[in-house]
Amino acid sequence: MTQSGKIKELKDRFGRVHNYLRISLIEKCNLRCSYCMPAEGIALSPKASIMNAEEVLEFARIFVGLGVTKIRLTGGEPLLRKDIGIILEGLAKLPVEISITTNGLLVDRHVDALQTLGIKKINFSLDTLKEARFQELTRRPGFQKTLDNFRLLHDRGFDMKINSVLIRGINDDELVDLVELTKDFRVSVRFIEFMPFDGNRWDKSKMVSEKEILDQLGGHYGTAQLASLPDEDNFTARKFKIAGYTGEFGIISSVTNPFCGTCNRIRLTANGKIKNCLFSNHETDLLGAMRAGEDVERLILESILNKKAVRAGMDSMEKLSDPALHSDNRSMIAIGG
Ligand code: SAM
Numbered sequence: 001m002t003q004s005g006k007i008k009e010l011k012d013r014f015g016r017v018h019n020y021l022r023i024s025l026i027e028k029c030n031l032r033c034s035y036c037m038p039a040e041g042i043a044l045s046p047k048a049s050i051m052n053a054e055e056v057l058e059f060a061r062i063f064v065g066l067g068v069t070k071i072r073l074t075g076g077e078p079l080l081r082k083d084i085g086i087i088l089e090g091l092a093k094l095p096v097e098i099s100i101t102t103n104g105l106l107v108d109r110h111v112d113a114l115q116t117l118g119i120k121k122i123n124f125s126l127d128t129l130k131e132a133r134f135q136e137l138t139r140r141p142g143f144q145k146t147l148d149n150f151r152l153l154h155d156r157g158f159d160m161k162i163n164s165v166l167i168r169g170i171n172d173d174e175l176v177d178l179v180e181l182t183k184d185f186r187v188s189v190r191f192i193e194f195m196p197f198d199g200n201r202w203d204k205s206k207m208v209s210e211k212e213i214l215d216q217l218g219g220h221y222g223t224a225q226l227a228s229l230p231d232e233d234n235f236t237a238r239k240f241k242i243a244g245y246t247g248e249f250g251i252i253s254s255v256t257n258p259f260c261g262t263c264n265r266i267r268l269t270a271n272g273k274i275k276n277c278l279f280s281n282h283e284t285d286l287l288g289a290m291r292a293g294e295d296v297e298r299l300i301l302e303s304i305l306n307k308k309a310v311r312a313g314m315d316s317m318e319k320l321s322d323p324a325l326h327s328d329n330r331s332m333i334a335i336g337g
């Protein structure tokens with residue numbers, strides 16, 4: 001509450017209220033997905049400049065005080081953090097909904113704790129149902145473990161979303177197979193358009209667009225079988241369902257049809273920088289400010305007020321396709337998806 005009794009909120013110049021925080025806990029990962037990070041890996045921040053568990057929890061408390069109601073933990077691979085248990089326990093005490101985005105490889109070690117703490121929402125990344133391709137795409141083994149852990153979470157009743165990035169010539173032939181997961185599994189499969197970040201060799205021709213996905217699925221299932229579902233508030237995915245199927249699927253078209261108008265998301269990187277947009281090159285060092293005893297709330301409010309209307313100012317496909325405009329942005333692994 002402010003002194004006037006009004007509940008604080010993070011409203012930008014376009015009236016968008018930011019109540020959803022994504023915290024990246026780590027820059028490291030046990031996979032090396034080609035669309036996310038360069039083959040040679042990324043230069044990691046020094047360990048001392050990564051938020052410790054207490055700092056993560058302190059930031060969470062500050063953001064919740066500013067009206068944040070949802071926190072998603074991401075990375076890198078968040079479950080690689082040795083102190084993930086302490087972080088989850090601390091967050092579970094706050095009046096906020098917690099969710100996690102994971103590649104699933106370490107889920108079996110943490111599933112009991114997640115359930116005990118009441119964390120129900122898991123975004124699970126899975127781009128292929130073929131073992132050899134998994135190894136090619138992620139540059140690591142682990143396909144069977146990933147599938148087993150998907151099954152484990154599903155059977156334990158978690159509310160699961162599958163994140164898939166389709167890349168032309170690599171895994172776009174699995175579109176229907178991935179949608180078929182929704183036939184019997186109670187999941188939402190979301191296709192994320194391949195986005196440009198530093199070092200991921202993005203080019204527009206490799207991206208499979210929302211329109212193409214819908215055209216292909218319409219051709220396969222027949223358009224009458226493809227039901228469009230209502231948009232949620234602050235939606236990021238347009239949702240659909242195949243008639244008679246248990247689950248649903250969605251498309252996150254951040255490139256061809258962005259959701260900026262209803263954006264409520266803020267990001268905090270593992271080294272404590274706030275990013276007001278996934279596509280922004282600009283960051284504000286909150287961790288440095290917190291360690292120096294400075295006014296972190298003021299910096300957060302300023303960052304939100306500087307947020308641009310659309311994709312950090314890249315308001316056309318031409319601008320987004322210009323490497324000069326996005327190559328200063330971190331790779332996705334260092335932002336936190
Ligand atoms: N390691 C965890 C995982 O893979 O779920 C969490 C971090 S990962 C950066 C979060 C999400 O970002 C994943 O679902 C991944 O597919 C997505 N992602 C990474 N790079 C991307 C890109 N260039 N375009 C679209 N989505 C991307």
Ligand code: SF4
Nearest residue numbers: 029031033036076103
């Ligand atoms: Fe790791 Fe996730 Fe990036 Fe793949 S998408 S390299 S699993 S952080």
